[in-house]
Amino acid sequence: MKYVLKRITFFIVTAWVALTINFILPRMMPGNPAQAMIAKFHGRLNPQAIHALKIAFGIDVQKNLLLQYIDYIKRILTGDFGISLSFFPSPVNQILSYAIPWTLGLVGVSTVIAFSIGTLLGIRTAWRRESTSSGIIIPIFLFLNSMPYFWFALLISYLFAFKLKWFPLVGAYSLNIPKGFNLARIASILYHAILPACTIIITATGGWLLTMRNNMISVLSDDYVAFAQAKGLPDKVIEYKYAARNAILPSFTGFAMALGFVISGALLTEIVFSYPGIGYILYQSVLNLDYPLMQAIFLFIMIAVLTANFIADLFYALLDPRVRTGAE
Amino acid sequence: MQSDYKVENILNVKGLKKEFKIGSFTNVRTVHAVNGVDLGIGQKEVLGLVGESGSGKTTIARLIAKLYDPTDGKIFLNGKEIPHKMNRKALLNYRKDVQMVFQDPFSSLNPLHKVGYTLSRPLKVHKIVNGNNNIKEKIEELLEECGLTPAKDFTNKYPHELSGGQMQRVGIARALAVNPKLILADEPTSMLDVSIRLDIMNLMLDLKEKNGLSYLFITHDLAGAHYMSDRIAIMYAGFLVEIGSSDDVINKPMHPYTQLLKKATPKPESGLEPEKLDITGEVPDLTKLLPGCQFAPRCPFAKQRCSEEPPKMLQIDENRFVRCFLYKH
Amino acid sequence: MDQIMSFFKIKKSVAGMIILLFFILVAILAPYIAPYSPTSMEFMPLEHPNSQHLLGTTATGQDIFSRVIWGTRLSLSVGIITGLITIALSIMMGITAGYFGGITDGILSMITNIFLVIPGLPLMIIIAAYITVKGVMTIIIVISITGWAWGARVLRSQAMTLKSRDFIKASVIVGEKSSHVIFSDILPNMLSLIVAEFFGSALYAVLSEAGLEFLGLGDANAVTWGTILYWAQNNQAILLGQWQWIAVPGLCIALLGTSFALLNFAVDELTNPKLRRR
Amino acid sequence: MKKLALLVLVFSLIFVILGLGEPIKYGGTLRFIGGGGWAQFPDSMNPLLPEGGFSPVVAEIYEVLFYVNPLNGNITDLLGTSYEWKNNNLELDINTREGVKWSDGTPFTARDVAFTFNYIKKYPALDQLAVWSSTSGLESVEANGDNIVVFKFSKPNTPLFYYLSNIPIIPEHIWSTIKNPVTFKNENPVGTGPFLFKSSSPQNNVILAVKNPDYWRKGRPYVDKLEIRAVKSNTTSLLMLLRHDADWGDCTPADPKKLWVDKDPELNKMWWPVNNANILYLNTQKTPFDIPEFRKAVALAIDKESLVEKAYHGSCGGVAHPTGIIPSQQNEWLDPLLKDVNLRYSPQKAQELLTSIGFKKNSRGELMDSDGKVLPTYKILVGAGWTDYITMAQIISKNLENLGIKTVIDQEAGSTYMSSIMSGTYDMAICWWAGEGPSPYYYYYQGFYPPFSGSKIGETSLSDYARYTNPIITAALETFSKTSDIHLQKQAIYAIERIIVEDTPLVFLTNRTHFGCFSEAYLVGWPSDSNPYCAAEVIDSPGGAMITVNVHLK
């Protein structure tokens, strides 16, 4: 319980600081959302619209920053994120509700897959450390991990979607499919997700592989592994029950962080594949000085990261009894 | 108050107490590492401090070495009280008199620094000698004094090029560099090979004679303590339970814990059949201070009173103290 | 010395060193290798690779080969300088927190944790979008600010471990000042970790720079691999059949990144006693 | 007899077919794709919000009074059928169309029009074209019976007609009950337009609309469905077009000829009509940009042909005319005397001009002003990530270097960029004309009218980004707006043009265009040079709505 309390304290303080940074940052910058709108439309918008926009956005009257801040905190506490300026007059919540499920689906699942593959490969390469296959796999994944992922996305999108037409170019599902929850729709969603997911999985797996490999090698030199060997246990039991089970623990924090950051989306992947998601929305909200949207997304990301951390800690405690019972 | 505080002692500690907080934020527990210890170390005296791991003996050394601030209690050097907080100058002065030798020679030397550099630091910091040549000379002198000959060969060596015993000698030379009056030796031989241990102990004894040093010699080995020390103090769970001259404590242990220690120590010289123990060896939980005697749960002589009321240090004769209700209170 | 020798015995580190040295050489010798000025627009636009223009020309008539060569300078510098700044920040925060402990640690760790929790890329976008002077320096600052926290965390725990080593206590008892203990005893003993972290940060920097440039948040006027990619993408290079325009800078980034990753891996392998091949 | 009759019938049918041309095929779907500009389509269908603030389908649902083609001023009657200026241009009467019904069946009347205008007067946040602003002179709007709307003015302002005709008309019976129209999202839009909203899929960024069966223009639209989609990158929209996954794209391939037309010249059509100009704004409130000769020297020093080639691959409509007038308006509005004026690239002439005002290069080739002080390094402001502007800035920077003027390129994010331009803190900036319209008046009005200019640096300049005003121009603008006589208006415009050519308040670089990429794989009837029924505007504007009712199956 005390453990939980401690985490919550950290959670609240961090959230508050981050919220404040979130409030201050965009306001330090010159310009206002109305001007951003004018710039965005490259002359298509009548300059006279600025006046109307300012009234609509509620930025026609200069409010004291402190009052704005209090108002901001109040709004956040009540869960009212206001109306987006760049998607005026859609409420922020609604915009998030369109984007977040896709991000969670695509980036979340890809992250889990990348973590699983990477971890499994990490276990194998550590266990068979001296083998040739380990010697080859590692540099390959180091390379994949060092690729700019948008670049990789561009290449596979051009090759597999445009040239070979094996996969769709854009979107999250096909339009010709009846609405609602049905098999065809699920198939279509999966089909559309393959390329974007591949970019994430292929470029992210290496990191997990290395982390797990190093953890695993550390654990393999631990005495309980040697002891398990002395007990005459089969290799598989030692590899998984004794080594991997312990080696995976340190990876959890990183994995939780990654899961938390899933909310921030995979901006460049979204752009290349025109996949719906929060990344591009965040990007647009920043460029258009859409304070309410930006703030809400930041808040969500932070809450997600903190929550993921929190859950990871609990999970960690579940897997590692030393943490649970407060041993030193 | 019964204690062996003596003004003429080089060092006295009175009511020394140290608590550690473990865990953080909301889950704080207190470890009672040292609970009101009174000690005195005389001029040119070796005081052996014996106890099992976690009994607080290392903490005492570190408190005296000013690595930790005590929770409570006083430290007197040459009869003068040493404040808890000192400015850098006062602290340097203190460190000039009180030095320390560590348990693990492999870890007590910075692996990246040559022996010469390691030894030059105290000389420079305390301005013992000036000028590079003089420093070099002094380093060689120190090395020779500690049996590392030819000294010139050693100044340019890295710790990993030395054996454990040689490293420990360098550690002793470092402590010696500032001409201290008191050296706190925290289990200086326990990590060394058995064949080397005696050499180190002998070196320390020789240096004591030669330089008029005093030692606080910390060990878990009763036999080693007996070999080295003029007096022996026994610690249990952060308390001093017995103190007396070396021969008295070993030959006529009074506290049941001391008796237990003696029984458990291998001593083939008194017969090859080991003594039977009838006490289980569970270590005390330092986060839970018992109301009575800390040893009561394990003590074969424990009475009702022992678990209710903490025994006080009882003076048996001039040099002998014991903290036990078995003796007249 | 032994460590340096065994460093060269690890194939991966040799491969990493060779790639890195290659790029460093290219960066240094850029004026001699590059046939033309990287910014000159005097050539026929969109030429396919030929003997005059090994990698063809851009849509504005710039020689792509020369741009890639010159781009090595900035891209490599961004990687290395950002790596250095990042690691310096990590050291400052991590070691201070780890060595002093107590309240100092509490505050610094809190700051570190906050920076860990704030999402990197979005924060980068915000800062990059609003720093009014665009330039490579901006990119360096942005990536450094957002990238130091992980390293600080690692270094902090390492500093705490080192702090409990006896030679640190010995230095304190000798009477050394804290600054001397940190710089003479703690830092040098963390060198391998710092070097590994540095390569890790450099990899992160190179990839982040490319990402920011690709989004148009960098200095599109500068010549870096990231901007070459950016212009290539904006000119739909692939559709124009100018594969090399997009493939080569991307490959350069991936290779430089791989060299950093290999070096990181090798240093880790070598100095982490548990990973070391006995 | 029967056979003969049959024969006659057959022949007459053939005759009819030949005579009337091919019959237009009905059906099909028009698939529009927008790239870049939209992160996600707004899901609001409130037509009174600013352009881009509502879903693009709204322009197909709500109609305006007249579509005034900005290229040539041609007027297409929509909900208005005719208009007349009266009472010394202090009153405008517009006749509205009869027999039009809102999509819920309620008849449309002039009262809806009057309601719309009074509604945006009541809610200034909705007055996106500022028709009720203090400078417009509009006083009241009233319906006179079912079919006439009367606009009354306090001072004549004939150019306002263009803005008035661009306001989407909303049904009074629905909107009169709306509490807060500024945030009203209008999820069930009721309009008079050619299409009805069907559904939207915000996740996929696709909006579907179907043909309005009761649309007042009989037989229109030809297509049954509209599919409007946004993707997140320009390249993707081009790929979609190339794959024939879209028929019409608002996308800007770097080199539209090579990347789009040449890939399949039979089917891939582009029409990029000029609608604006790219301008190098020189901050005339800072020296030496306040010296006309200096400005002209800058203009002469810039190789505009090269800008067209390098920044736009030649597809921006060429070098802009020194008066800034777009090519399609030049026949009518350009002073014949200025026809051959140009500021062709001439570093030498530029140098001479600088010498004439006492500016000299020092030994290091740096330009010194008449006091012998070396000019500082100036910033050329462009939007971050706007590659055409950055390329132009790079070339301009090199050009100016030849004159001895040092510059750096300052890339700013949108809001910062606009804020620097409007507050006048910039040195040089590349930007566009802050106004478009069917005659040069609209550019000049926004560009030079004193109320839109900031009097000193730091003060907001709404649209006169160069912060340049001139009494002759001001007077000419006022003359123009007071009259509905085209001859007088022309004289006024000529006067302004002469000042511009003489004083070089702005440095015109290249033209700007709309970006219509059309695919004839399935549909034909797109606007083009030979059939410029609109200006290839994007689908979310009245001009875009012209396209949707004109295209049909091949």
Next chain:
Amino acid sequence: MKTLLKVKDFNAGYVLTSQRIHAVKNVTFKLDNGEFLGIAGESGCGKSTLALGIAGLLNPPGEVFSGEVEFDGKNLLKMKNDSLRKLRWKEFSIVFQSSMNVLNPVIKIKSQMFDAIQYHTNMPSNHLEERAKELLELVNVSPKYLEAYPHQLSGGMKQRVVIAMALSLNPKLIIMDEPTTALDVVVQRNILQEIDKLRKKFGFSIIFITHDLSLLVEISDTIAIMYAGQIVEKAPSTKLYAKPLHPYSYGLMHSFPPLVGKRQRLHGIAGHPPDLTEDIEGCPFFERCTKRINGVCDKAKPSFIEIEPGHIVACHLYDEEGESSAK
């Protein structure tokens, strides 16, 4: 008594990229059923390598170079990995030096006790619990700790659990590699007492490895002294204590100050052990030996001589050649 284990000419060490460490050299010894053999030596003398090598647990870079290990009639070194694995724990078990860390910290004691039994015997699961409880009771640990995690046990308890685990399949031999070094004296004494009790009850043999000779003479039947990878002396403990023959054994025996009796100066063994990466020509102890015979000890390797039945020593002082030159 029957011989349980025969080790002959056993050589093992570590092969590194840069060097080869010959940690165990030509070790030969025998162990009878029920015998308690103590192997004493200082760090780096190869005693742990020997233990691991016998058990076939020397992991790379460790390697057995040559020799024979005959256990209960089976040649362990010639056995396939799988069959060796089946033998382990069932026939012989091993208790490690760092016994505090041999329990997997994240798995319950119960599961760690069960898995070896299960793997080797297919014991039905309801019996497992029974057996585990029985085992814990044998070593004086409350069966409630079956549900505990290792960190919830004190060091002594952990060591008892490990010993219980080592007993779980009634092996014929338990190899104990410094099982009590990390423990406090009292706890150490307690555990040794129990081991002795169990040995008497079940009759298994023990190889007990430690650096603490004074402890060893109290508890073991036979003692072998190792130095620089070789056994230099082997004798029944009483004999060894009474009369250590090898100068090293003598030195080692006198490196422990006696607890009782008069305090007097003692002297350890000067110098330090030789570098095992290099081949030593003569006696490995030559450099440190106070009784060395120049020209003999540094030239020829001493061979084993049985001075009395069961008391063998490898020292030139006792072979004919040496003896003659010593006199």
